[in-house]
Amino acid sequence: MTQTKIAGIGMYVPANVVTNNDLAQVMDTSDAWILERTGITQRRYATRFEETSAIMGVKAAKIAIENAGITAQDIDFIVFATLSPDYYFPGCGVLLQRMMNMKEIAALDIRNQCTGFIYGLSIADQFVKTGMYKNVLLVGAEVHSYGLDFSNKGRNVSVIFGDGAGAVVLQPASKQGQGILSTHLHSNGNGAEVLSMINPGFHGGCYNAEKKPQQPAKPYGNMFITPDRIRQDDFYPFMDGQSVFKKAVEKFPEVIQEALQANGYKANDINMLIPHQANLRISQFVQHKLQLRDDQVYNNIQRYGNTTAASIPIALYEAWQEGKIKEGNLVCLAAFGSGYTWGSALIRW
Known part of the structure; x- marks a missing residue:
């Protein structure tokens, strides 16, 4: 069975650099505190109303495709990994396909958060080595900054995350063992709720009770945006x-x-x-x-x-x-x- 190689790589990060000292202006934190606990000194934030996960994914994908020596028309399958899609649905895969004027190829969106790229790599590998596809585009892209809580309550999470995109083109390997x-x-x-953002979602009462007890969901209600959800701050990452x-x-x-x-x-x-x-x-x-x-x-x-x-x-x-x-x-x-x-x-x- 043919093995799969990474034929091209690309990346894109926004121009906006946000330092630890910048964050210290809006919340009770410091450069020393963030650096000691995370190793982070700065991160990039997308430009609001201009950059999204799909848009940044396209920029990374173009570089990966160029480095692979092919064109967007050669791509025959898209795998897009993100926890911050442009829309609740449809996923970013079809948005990227549209923006890059690709053929009517398959686009798969996966939601495995930090492990998304590894999951996507495994999925793409199966398709390439079985011969179903020859040029698979795998993209991982995130815009966290639009959904972070920059108050003191959310600082432990908000100081960690940044925005950016990376992409690879996967092809059949030409050399033995490659x-x-x-x-x-x-x-x-x-551990599902230990690192989570509960909403937006269908609130059907599936929380881990040890982490966050709740009342049973009401019929035909208690889903998406409700006053209860807003009061519970479930729209921010935990x-x-x-x-x-x-x-x-x-x-x-x-x-x-x-x-x-x-x-x-x-x-x-x-x-x-x-x-x-x-x-x-x-x-x-x-x-x-x-x-x-x-x-x-x-x-x-x-x-x-x-x-x-x-x-x-x-x-x-x-x-x-x-x-x-x-x-x-x-x-x-x-x-x-x-x-x-x-x-x-x-x-x-």
């Missing part, structure tokens, strides 16, 4: 940071080792590990756990914050551009996030 060696996906819904950290540092190394063992490798065989940029402390813990050198791990959360589904392709693009990923290298991608979901991919570049 491309995606394996992907590994997992989930555990017992995160139990300590719980997420504890689970992330457990599952990150575990799923990386799973990929290595499946292919007969050890951690020191990795040329470049690109973790989802969730928190610099998490990445450093994983690096220490796997006994990797600094030059074996790529982090750019310092400049962009957590861009969830976009973070891995953005980091992958920068690492590749900087010459830190070369042909023949063993590259590992890994992510953990809301759901809980987590996954890894091992690639021979």
Whole structure:
């Protein structure tokens, strides 16, 4: 069976740079506090009414397509990963297809938050290696800044996230042993509310009662925007940071080792590990756990914050551009996030 290679990579981040000191002007926080807990010094915010997840996804996709040496008309399948779509429905995949004047190809939208790019990579890999599609465009794009709570109540979450987009073009590999060696996906819904934004959604009473008790939903009501939902602040992201950290540092190394063992490798065989940029402390813990050198791990959360589904392709693009990923290298991608979901991919570049 043919293996799948990454033929082209692209990224886009908005021009608006927001520093920790900028955030300290609107909420009770400081550069030192944010830096110590997250490693972040700045992030990018989209320009309101001008930039959306689909628009930024198009900009990243154009670069990836150009780097792959093809045109938008050659793409035969789109996978779009985001937790911040332009519309509640339809998804961003068809919006990108329209903006890029592509053929009437399939467009799949996936909602796996921080693990979205890994899930999308696994999906695209199946289609390419079975011969169904030859040029798959995978996009991860996020606009978090439009939906964050910039009050003191929301500061623990809001200081972490930034906006951006990354994209890759996936094709059949031309060389033996080149491309995606394996992907590994997992989930555990017992932590679904620990990192979540409950609305907009159909409020049917499926909360984890230990986290947020509620009254049963009323027939024909209590869905989408209601006075109760507004009072409960369910329109803003919620995160139990300590719980997420504890689970992330457990599952990150575990799923990386799973990929290595499946292919007969050890951690020191990795040329470049690109973790989802969730928190610099998490990445450093994983690096220490796997006994990797600094030059074996790529982090750019310092400049962009957590861009969830976009973070891995953005980091992958920068690492590749900087010459830190070369042909023949063993590259590992890994992510953990809301759901809980987590996954890894091992690639021979």
